[in-house]
Amino acid sequence: MPKRKIRVAFIGIGNSASTTIQGLFYYSSGRGDSGLWHPIVGGYGVEDIEVVAALDVDSRKVGKDLSEALFSEPNIVEKRCEIPRTGVIVEKGLLEDELNPYLASQLKVLKQDKEGVVEYLKKSNVDIVVNTISSGLDKSSIAYANAACEAGASFVNATPTSIATNPDIVEAFKKKGIVVVGDDLMSQLGGTALHRGLVHFLKSRGIKPIRSYQLDVGGGLETLNTMYEDLRDFKKQVKTSSIAEEIDEGWEVVSGTTDYVDFLGNNRVTYLQFTATGFMGSSIIINVNLRSNDGMNAGNVIIDVVRAVMKAREDGLSGNVSDISNYGFKKTLEKKRIHDATMVFESKYCK
Ligand SMILES: NC(=O)c1ccc[n+]([C@@H]2O[C@H](COP(=O)([O-])OP(=O)(O)OC[C@H]3O[C@@H](n4cnc5c(N)ncnc54)[C@H](O)[C@@H]3O)[C@@H](O)[C@H]2O)c1
CATH class of the missing domain: 3.40.50.720 (NAD(P)-binding Rossmann-like Domain)
Known part of the structure; x- marks a missing residue:
């Protein structure tokens, strides 16, 4: 039927x-x-x-x-x-x-x-x-x-x-x-999903992330709304704890919407940086720049x-x-x- x-x-x-x-x-x-x-x-x-x-x-x-x-x-x-x-x-x-x-x-x-x-x-x-x-x-x-x-x-x-x-x-x-x-x-592939996915990948390759941050800028009504300080802090806290679900003890993470850029329209640009350690404590730095569309x-x-x-x-x-x-x-x-x-x-x- x-x-x-x-x-x-x-x-x-x-x-x-x-x-x-x-x-x-x-x-x-x-x-x-x-x-x-x-x-x-x-x-x-x-x-x-x-x-x-x-x-x-x-x-x-x-x-x-x-x-x-x-x-x-x-x-x-x-x-x-x-x-x-x-x-x-x-x-x-x-x-x-x-x-x-x-x-x-x-x-x-x-x-x-x-x-x-x-x-x-x-x-x-x-x-x-x-x-x-x-x-x-x-x-x-x-x-x-x-x-x-x-x-x-x-x-x-x-x-x-x-x-x-x-x-x-x-x-x-x-x-x-x-x-x-x-x-x-x-989001399907926004900053938070990419951040969490990369953590999974690094760990699956035996690399130990020790620090990461995610800064988002965007346009549109919802980003403008997020410029209200209390809401910005609250959303930062939600994003950070979502990423924290992937991480281990001793890893520092910061994540949040940082600014409103009118001409980005419904697009969002995310800057991600990871500091990690590999073989014999060697240092690895990864920078990622993602541009995606909120809608x-x-x-x-x-x-x-x-x-x-x-x-x-x-x-x-x-x-x-x-x-x-x-x-x-x-x-x-x-x-x-x-x-x-x-x-x-x-x-x-x-x-
Ligand atoms: N797009 C995404 O990937 C994504 C990701 C995470 C969360 N969200 C959440 O989805 C929601 C919508 O995001 P958006 O980008 O579409 O926002 P938007 O600003 O484009 O649209 C919000 C709409 O809600 C309407 N609205 C406001 N108050 C209302 C009320 N009391 N009753 C009925 N309508 C009301 C506004 O008039 C507007 O049409 C937000 O809460 C956002 O945090 C979206």
């Missing part, structure tokens, strides 16, 4: 959502699988994901068909795929936080209360909610997780707010028999996680499914090395 479609709601129609949704249309239109990390996850193809609902609080997106909202300011993603009219009109979201001055200068807010969001998710018969709102809006992200739970929809948290690592929220999802995964998406970096991971969450629900799993969180996110309940997390995910969901 053919499987039914996975009904998804995106919250926060920014650059990550725009690229991911473009990818859904791109790979469902007979263009082949090139660039697609895992064509089949949990028995589902990309064409089995259907976006049925969308929320944002920016008046330049609210009330527009998704096909238009995906490319509305302040989004700066490349248009890689024409999107036909979808019939999905972006609905007002909720906002329970005070905006920091960087976000306040960019967003023209239209909002509704949580009850309205619950009704909208129920009416749209949503299986999975993907939360890609701006980071630092902790009360709002928690309110969205609660709204999804009330509406009986599983929740994918791309933001750094503690949701899938919050025991009370995890318990509430478990009671409802639905899944919550997160927190803080790990593109989110696409494969989000569509893999969505399909895996659907499969986990079908298999009767609920609460935080660690095998999915460890694969797709930086801040997780269980500590697992990147190589092991990917192997486990692929063996369970990509057969």
Whole structure:
């Protein structure tokens, strides 16, 4: 019997959502699988994901068909795929936080209360909610997780707010028999994944890293938002502890977003330096410079996680499914090395 479609709601129609949704249309239109990390996850193809609902609080997106909202300011993603009219009109979201001055200068807010969001998710018969709102809006992200739970929809948290690592929220999802995964998406090949992957490689070659740092600069609304000092410190701490999952005693590591460069657009440049020791204590220095695109970096991971969450629900799993969180996110309940997390995910969901 053919499987039914996975009904998804995106919250926060920014650059990550725009690229991911473009990818859904791109790979469902007979263009082949090139660039697609895992064509089949949990028995589902990309064409089995259907976006049925969308929320944002920016008046330049609210009330527009998704096909238009995906490319509305302040989004700066490349248009890689024409999107036909979808019939999905972006609905007002909720906002329970005070905006920091960087976000306040960019967003023209239209909002509704949580009850309205619950009704909208129920009416749209949503299986999975993907939360890609701006980071630092902790009360709002928690309110969205609660709204999804009330509406009986599983929740994918791309933001750094503690949701899938919050025991009370995890318990509430478990009671409802639905899944919550997160927190803080790990880009397919961003600075953190590359940093962690290189550590694995060095160690597999018998080299002992002793010190490493990662400095990121980028453009776009989310990087500007991260210039807010408290948020910058918090994200630095999340990235550093994610990398710490790979490292051994006595290794010093520093990692974080360091600056906003407007003309980089949705691109991010990462500078990585490793100091390591080899044979008889000889010194090895490695410098790496990576330029990648934030939106593109989110696409494969989000569509893999969505399909895996659907499969986990079908298999009767609920609460935080660690095998999915460890694969797709930086801040997780269980500590697992990147190589092991990917192997486990692929063996369970990509057969
Ligand atoms: N792209 C990646 O690879 C990646 C990696 C890690 C984490 N993330 C996280 O994903 C999230 C989205 O990143 P992005 O680059 O797409 O950001 P973005 O700034 O491009 O988009 C954020 C969107 O959220 C909307 N928004 C803000 N508050 C909202 C609210 N209360 N309700 C509904 N919509 C709201 C904004 O209007 C905007 O459309 C961020 O939290 C970021 O930290 C992304």
